[in-house]
Amino acid sequence: MPAGTPISEKKPKTKKRKKIVIVCIALVLSLLGAGGWYILYGNPNLLSQTFQDIRQHIVGMYGSQQSYIYYPIDYELDITTVKGYMELDRDIHYKDGAETVMITNANLDFYGPDVQFFKRYFDYAINGDYAAYNQLFTEYYYETNEPYYSFTQQMIYDIEIEKLSVSESEKGVVYAYNVAYKIYRNNGTFRNDIGSDGAKTLYFELLESNDSILIDRITYYT
Numbered sequence: 001m002p003a004g005t006p007i008s009e010k011k012p013k014t015k016k017r018k019k020i021v022i023v024c025i026a027l028v029l030s031l032l033g034a035g036g037w038y039i040l041y042g043n044p045n046l047l048s049q050t051f052q053d054i055r056q057h058i059v060g061m062y063g064s065q066q067s068y069i070y071y072p073i074d075y076e077l078d079i080t081t082v083k084g085y086m087e088l089d090r091d092i093h094y095k096d097g098a099e100t101v102m103i104t105n106a107n108l109d110f111y112g113p114d115v116q117f118f119k120r121y122f123d124y125a126i127n128g129d130y131a132a133y134n135q136l137f138t139e140y141y142y143e144t145n146e147p148y149y150s151f152t153q154q155m156i157y158d159i160e161i162e163k164l165s166v167s168e169s170e171k172g173v174v175y176a177y178n179v180a181y182k183i184y185r186n187n188g189t190f191r192n193d194i195g196s197d198g199a200k201t202l203y204f205e206l207l208e209s210n211d212s213i214l215i216d217r218i219t220y221y222t
Contacts, residue, residue, distance in 0.1 A: 068186075068188065068192070068194070068195040068196075069195070070186055070187045070188035070192070070195075070196075071185040071186060071187045071196065072187065073152060073187045073188075073189060074152065074187070075128075075150075075152050077152065077153065078153070079126070079153045079154075079155050082155065082184070082185070084184065084185075085155040085157070085184045085185070088155075088157040088158070088184060089157055089158055090126075090156070090157050090159070091103065091104060091159070092118060092119065092122060092159045092161060093159060093160045093161070094111070094115055094118075094161050094162075094163075095160065095161070095162040095163070096162075096163045103115060103118075103119060113208060113213050114163070114175040114177075114206055114208070114213060115161075117136075117206060117213045118161050118177075118179075120136070121133075121136055121215075122156060122159060122181075124136070125151075125154045125156060125190060126153060126154050126155075126156050127153060128151055128152050128153035128154065130148040130149070130150055130151050133148060133151075134147040134148055136214055136215055137214055137215045137216075138207055138214045138215065138216045140216055140217075141214075141215060141216055141217065141218075145218075148190075150189065151189040151190040152187060152189050152190070154183055154190045154191075155183055155184035155185055155186075156181050156182070156183055156184075157181065157182055157183075157184060158180075158181055158182045158199070159180075159181040160178075160179070160180045160181065161177055161178070161179050162177060162178040162179075163175065163176075163177055164176040164177060164178060169207075171207055171209055171216075172207050172208050172209030172210075173207070173208040173209070174205055174206070174207055174208075174216070175204075175205070175206040175208070175213075176203070176204070176205055177203070177204040177205075177206065178201050178202070178203060178204075179201070179202045179203075179204050180199045180200065180201045180202070181199060182194075182197050182198065182199045183196065183197070184196065184197065186198075200220065201221055202218055202219070202220060202221075203217075203218065203219045203220070203221060204217070204218055205217040205218075
């Protein structure tokens with residue numbers, strides 16, 4: 001070796017170590033990328049569902065621990081343009097004893113304030129009017145429930161309300177009802193306890209007091 005030639009015995013090892021590190025990083029990134037691709041493309045609703053969960057940090061009145069795959073949230077959607085929904089039965093079916101009738105705008109005035117109340121209730125939900133919807137509940141209800149901060153227009157159909165009883169209490173007249181309905185292409189912003197086209201019967205108590213009628217209680221059957 002000529003005099004003055006620098007000694008470089010450790011440089012090849014350093015280069016080799018760098019190459020190993022680069023290969024490892026590339027391998028990890030490849031695995032992460034493949035995993036992410038599988039998750040997102042194998043389940044296309046997952047990303048929108050994740051953002052939806054963030055937006056719905058405060059759950060509404062029907063909050064649930066159950067998990068469903070919801071349709072994407074679209075606050076600009078005019079549900080009257082959805083042909084599949086418009087072909088469904090969107091009227092209220094009211095049962096009182098053995099009699100079941102269909103409630104429409106044409107015959108609504110023939111029924112009492114409790115039945116008329118449900119017409120407003122579903123109109124607000126279907127139109128996505130969460131502010132008006134929040135006004136349909138008593139202060140007692142809000143002692144244990146949160147108001148809505150938003151929800152989209154809801155494609156509600158197969159609506160069934162059944163009057164169970166009418167009674168007097170110290171607060172006023174109490175109307176007890178069973179209520180069930182389905183949501184076409186449910187996006188979870190209004191009901192996150194049911195999937196699309198599913199239904200659960202709820203127990204409603206309406207309180208009529210001081211010339212107004214409001215929801216005082218909603219519970220599930222167990």
